[in-house]
Amino acid sequence: MKYFARIAGEEIEVELVERLGRLSVSVDGEPFPLEYEPVDALGQVGVLTDGLSFGASVEGGGERVAVTIAGHTYHVEIEDERERAAHAAERRAAGSGGTVSSVMPGVVVTVLVGEGQQVEEGEPLLILEAMKMQNEIVAPGPGVVTTVHVEQGRSVTNGDPLVTLREAEE
């Protein structure tokens, strides 16, 4: 089985082959010696690779896995072959939308734009309060507001759509 991992923009291909109850691992086409054993059902794992030892932890499942090695956490987006194909199809179908989504859970304090309004790159669209800090959410590029998905006082979470823009007509 092939897995496609993305860590901070870097794409890494991992191939796992199970043979006689053992797992052979290759990373980006090269053999990667790995001994991996869960310590508990909570996330602690023992890892050995090439004589090096790691008391790592691994959490999450599906396409988002977090791996902590020596205090550093690697947020891994990971797809297997089947998922990768499915996502490629989705992306083709969706076209190039321009929706600004929330990257954190919070409450909308003020909406600064209305539908039909033209905005510049960096122009504030709304103010979102999270953990008692107010954060300006700005336009990623110039455009025209087609939909405002939220109103003042609305709670949003990670990934909720906030404002949809279309490209400004020249």
Added chain:
Amino acid sequence: MKYFARIAGEEIEVELVERLGRLSVSVDGEPFPLEYEPVDALGQVGVLTDGLSFGASVEGGGERVAVTIAGHTYHVEIEDERERAAHAAERRAAGSGGTVSSVMPGVVVTVLVGEGQQVEEGEPLLILEAMKMQNEIVAPGPGVVTTVHVEQGRSVTNGDPLVTLREAEE
């Protein structure tokens, strides 16, 4: 449901009555206000009683439960009504046997008695090594050895029979 708990020889009766999704607890016939909630599936529990708060832990199941409160561990032998009745019947059936059982896991280093041998109270029956310490296992009272259940070099665990005695004939 009634439970019969035994802690270091002391017997305590606990009655639980479930009413409208709440549990009323009585201890030795008196109401015992108790709020109990597991924190995780591992043994940590939050306990409130009469305004007092406890970060207790509880482990084990069946008839042996260990409860740790503020660093002190209470080893509780606990039976419900049904188990109590069953055990009473067993005890009646068994008569008054005289088997010395191992109270720890270990290895038999030397057997000091043979079948048919008469022994005094406190006389060494065998030497058991555990955690690298040798321990003399002595006769709990005067008697005659009817069976030696182990031989030198044999590993035993908690509760394994070692030597059976019958009362000495006067």
Added chain:
Amino acid sequence: MFRRILVANRGEIALRVMRTAREMGVETVAVYSDFDRLALHTRLADRAVALGGALPSESYLVGEKILEAARASGAEAIHPGYGFLAENAAFARAVTEAGLTWIGPPPDAISVMGDKIESRRAMQAAGVPVVPGLVDPIDDVDAAVEAAGEIGFPIALKAAAGGGGKGIRIVREPSGIAVAFRTASGEATSAVGDGRLYMERYVQRARHVELQVLFDHHGGAVHFGERECSIQRRHQKLIEECPAVVVDEGLRERMGEVALRAGHAVGYQGAGTVEFLFCEGEFFFLEMNTRLQVEHPVTEMVTGVDLVREQLRVASGEEIGYAQEDVVMRGHAFEVRVNAEDPVSGFLPSTGTVKNLRLPGGPWVRVDSALYRGMEVGLNYDPLLAKIVVWGEDRGTAIERMRRALAELNVGGVRTSVPAALTVLDQPAFREGDFDTHFLESLDLSRPHGAWVRLAAAIAAVHRHDQARRRALGAEQGDRSGWVARDRTERIWPR
């Protein structure tokens, strides 16, 4: 000494206070919101009283509920921790009026120091150096723009009634004043109902150095040296240390003397912290925190003094009982805050359930933590989950010890600030002591700084494979997987 006290707080600081109280033979009463009914501070107190409500505004911030809990539980005194009602003069007054002891400074001292403008006036009168700037609060954008011209850029905007870094903006040029005012004033209004902002010159390449002070009720006072807290972002501290690299013994004596003067000027009693902006040997009064600080442990590790014990002693009327020269500093200590926030995406708050937890240990590692397995981390409370504190005989040893301790830490289920702290500890400039309050913001934290990207990818893949296999086998296979991935060639002894 008190027989029983109530701790009007939650999280690591509630636990911190209770631990010392218990060691002193003082019974502790916890209060808890519904959200916190299984929290460690609730479970490890002697008594616990439910406040009801899930939000702080329904529980820890409701003074009457706290007072009623104290009455119901027979507590004689209230320790506020930090945050919540700790710097609320009206609550402090209500505690005293209810016949209880307030383990904190007199309400009037809280009031004066809690107001940027009043405190600035008081300090100027007492001869404590302050940063150049306007004394009066700014009312609106136009006034701000006008005032800015007089002070000169860069300028700091701060809420007149706010605290703890909320509502603060730095404006570097005139065109930025308007936006900064709107958001900062909005935050201040929503937080404390007072949108007035205070303006002052923003000191460049400044370091944040603060003095820990203690005053008893009999005129006695000592300081416990300084802490440096320059590793911060948006005025939220991440790494603190004691002593400060830039402070030598002579300077410490001078700063201590000024800090005690600041406290005396407002009739201070109890423990407090005088914050200074430090720049090239000069230091300016910034504000006084009229409570125990988050970072007090670094001072404790270096002086050997339990500051919570001192708070309880002084509040119960005891004299300090020792002199300034009895306070001896030994070695060096660091604290790293483990916050539920993601440094990779600009320290956005992170929420989740803590499923996996491994805390560091070993020599000279102190863990002040409220974490437990199964804990939910939500948006409504402070993101501080734990503090890792280390001591070492010198700064270099302490830095290496902190790196070692953080490498042992795992908090699974929520993102934390730990990788950012590790990155700071790796920087040569930080290790040489060459940094200011902008140091953290100058680092690129958007990429992982660890060296094991390929290994992480391999582990993630095997983890998914393992999960899929377990699902296929169905249900529970016990605690541990029966399946092990191996491709080991260099085992030297056959298994």
Added chain:
Amino acid sequence: MFRRILVANRGEIALRVMRTAREMGVETVAVYSDFDRLALHTRLADRAVALGGALPSESYLVGEKILEAARASGAEAIHPGYGFLAENAAFARAVTEAGLTWIGPPPDAISVMGDKIESRRAMQAAGVPVVPGLVDPIDDVDAAVEAAGEIGFPIALKAAAGGGGKGIRIVREPSGIAVAFRTASGEATSAVGDGRLYMERYVQRARHVELQVLFDHHGGAVHFGERECSIQRRHQKLIEECPAVVVDEGLRERMGEVALRAGHAVGYQGAGTVEFLFCEGEFFFLEMNTRLQVEHPVTEMVTGVDLVREQLRVASGEEIGYAQEDVVMRGHAFEVRVNAEDPVSGFLPSTGTVKNLRLPGGPWVRVDSALYRGMEVGLNYDPLLAKIVVWGEDRGTAIERMRRALAELNVGGVRTSVPAALTVLDQPAFREGDFDTHFLESLDLSRPHGAWVRLAAAIAAVHRHDQARRRALGAEQGDRSGWVARDRTERIWPR
């Protein structure tokens, strides 16, 4: 300094050594038996080499395997920890002959001090006071009975080649010699293949006081004051402290001087401990432990010196670099050993799987532990699971801190010595410093000393009820029970 060292041990001490090595920038290599492939010392090392085998005799005790692992992993030096091969002179010699550095004393010093009779002779020659008794080992029962008459009762029997309290018997009257000889000699034979026993007068109401010493390779030597380890049973220590109640500054100086003389007499290098029997101001050489002691952390907490760092520095050829007067003791420290044994039934060994684990934290609490969730505790290894160490500004504060820390500790799945330690800490005589090496054995530990028997019964009943209900509901209900037992009347605010 070394680039990479191998730690030839397991458990908390392996982790302890690795932590300091990592802080010094020295890479660490773990070795592990099959039983320990997921142990913390394996996971937290930089490198790990499998030794194969489940038993110590197949792994940690096999010198050739350790040497091969060092070679394969490129380690330059070997740290033996305590136990296993730490006091094996032949292994120390083999390490040196393999071209590696032995982080420990010279093999000859190990040999002399490892033999009760030889060491006694060497000490007498050096003018170090020893306990009255026979110099030669006893061969059989008849010889023992005869010798006993000369020495006078009570008499201590000890294995001539044994160590660490194994094979020791105290005989109080002539009739007891025979049985004691048989069992002690049997233990000695099975442990080290040498059944000879050493006899000496058993000092009554004795206290166990030991001096921590350090010698470099250039003739330099310092001591780090004493530890008291009188709270023990069958010579297995349970609670240790630093400093000792009975030792004042003048006495410390004298004992330190004698301890250094003892080391010099055998050409000692590295860290070691000279154990004394202490009785009413007199002290007698007992033995020298030629390795790091289990209880070294209490000395570290009080002196601020990292003893493992000193071991590595000295072994790599560095000079000590400071003088005796630079060693400054501050405050008081305690250590409690968390052993897998059940004090209620005479400290019988306990085995099981550690399912639940809560370690203490907060100010001045140090946890040296190899515990992890899922760890199996078997019979084949040392029962020491963890050490809880606290520091306080004085003895009373440290005692209260230890009680607080132990009250926070939970180790579920195996019985531990913690309740016994708590019982000791509660005794007025212990708190006043009035105790000797028989103190622990004099306590009735067969009943729980906690105050919550009825509550424990109620919790056990609700736990069973809860389990039964879950089984009835079938399968997993997530991490947390959806069911809560409540009979709360005094909630003051509606939920």
